[in-house]
Amino acid sequence: MNMFGFSNGGKRSHGFLLLLAVVFFLSGFLTSPLVSLLKCSSPVKQLESLPPIRIHKAASALDPITDWSLTDLVLFRTKCGEPIRQEDAKTLLLNKVFDGISPFVEFPPELAKPYLREKRIRGWGSTGAVFARLVEEVKPKIILELGSYLGASAIHMATLAKSTFDHQVFIICVDDFRGWPGFRDKFKFHQTNGDVQLLYQFMQNVQTMNFTGNILPLPFSTTSAMSALCEWGVYADLIEVDAAHDFHSAWADINLGYSLLKPGGVMFGHDYYTKLDNRGVGRAVDLFARLKGLRVEPDGQHWILRSK
Numbered sequence: 001m002n003m004f005g006f007s008n009g010g011k012r013s014h015g016f017l018l019l020l021a022v023v024f025f026l027s028g029f030l031t032s033p034l035v036s037l038l039k040c041s042s043p044v045k046q047l048e049s050l051p052p053i054r055i056h057k058a059a060s061a062l063d064p065i066t067d068w069s070l071t072d073l074v075l076f077r078t079k080c081g082e083p084i085r086q087e088d089a090k091t092l093l094l095n096k097v098f099d100g101i102s103p104f105v106e107f108p109p110e111l112a113k114p115y116l117r118e119k120r121i122r123g124w125g126s127t128g129a130v131f132a133r134l135v136e137e138v139k140p141k142i143i144l145e146l147g148s149y150l151g152a153s154a155i156h157m158a159t160l161a162k163s164t165f166d167h168q169v170f171i172i173c174v175d176d177f178r179g180w181p182g183f184r185d186k187f188k189f190h191q192t193n194g195d196v197q198l199l200y201q202f203m204q205n206v207q208t209m210n211f212t213g214n215i216l217p218l219p220f221s222t223t224s225a226m227s228a229l230c231e232w233g234v235y236a237d238l239i240e241v242d243a244a245h246d247f248h249s250a251w252a253d254i255n256l257g258y259s260l261l262k263p264g265g266v267m268f269g270h271d272y273y274t275k276l277d278n279r280g281v282g283r284a285v286d287l288f289a290r291l292k293g294l295r296v297e298p299d300g301q302h303w304i305l306r307s308k
């Protein structure tokens with residue numbers, strides 16, 4: 001027994017009480033305002049006090065589309081480059097695509113000569129009344145033709161422009177000059193190593209008709225050619241859409257073409273009513289007109305849309 005009335009066993013109790021006192025002291029200190037202050041200034045607490053970071057999930061291909069009007073299926077580029085001067089368009093295209101030399105220089109090449117006809121011009125509705133009407137009305141300085149084949153409609157428009165008004169028209173003929181799969185079942189073209197030389201026969205027709213100064217082929221797909229024209233700021237007064245006739249091709253051509261139309265310009269095309277591909281062209285034209293608030297003007301087998 002000691003002075004506190006504890007025995008030896010009481011010594012251990014004494015030690016235990018001391019430990020308890022230290023624990024109480026420390027717990028009091030840790031909850032004191034001073035420690036709270038220290039804790040607040042620590043970087044860990046600062047991070048804890050920030051609102052949680054919101055992670056935005058990127059749209060995945062599996063997410064359902066709720067607003068189709070915001071998808072790339074509808075959103076085409078509507079603003080193109082700074083317009084170049086129309087008198088510079090031909091030089092620009094020659095420089096960009098043909099190393100600055102007209103493709104008609106030293107035409108035709110030896111390899112094509114055996115298969116070319118002096119004049120082999122044919123098309124579909126390529127001389128319809130709509131051409132004379134629009135060339136007379138618009139008096140275009142630059143025409144963009146999407147789908148030229150053997151040049152029938154381009155040559156017809158060049159002839160009309162020459163006879164109806166007094167300035168040089170420049171017609172850009174965009175065509176991959178491949179026709180379409182199976183077109184040789186109907187039209188006999190000699191094929192050499194997979195090439196039917198449609199571009200050369202088109203050029204031969206243009207040369208025979210003396211329009212090498214007015215008509216320039218752009219031998220690419222319509223979409224890639226129009227992307228380039230858009231970037232280079234080449235716009236047209238009159239655009240004829242007559243390339244592939246399925247809905248999706250016509251849809252892309254009409255959308256991209258419209259952005260290349262000068263203010264006051266006119267876009268038109270063939271096969272508005274055709275039953276091919278479930279009226280692919282007609283559906284694309286009607287949908288585009290609805291989307292842009294335009295009025296479709298039918299003219300025989302052709303459709304016409306005017307820039308706003």
Ligand SMILES: C[S@@+](CC[C@H](N)C(=O)[O-])C[C@H]1O[C@@H](n2cnc3c(N)ncnc32)[C@H](O)[C@@H]1O
Nearest residue numbers: 123126147149152153175176179221222243244
């Ligand atoms: C109906 S013909 C054009 C006829 C021409 N407008 C006429 O009336 O004399 C269609 C042409 O479009 C071309 N074509 C089809 N799809 C094309 C595409 N995606 N890009 C470039 N040319 C294409 C074909 O090679 C073909 O020569």
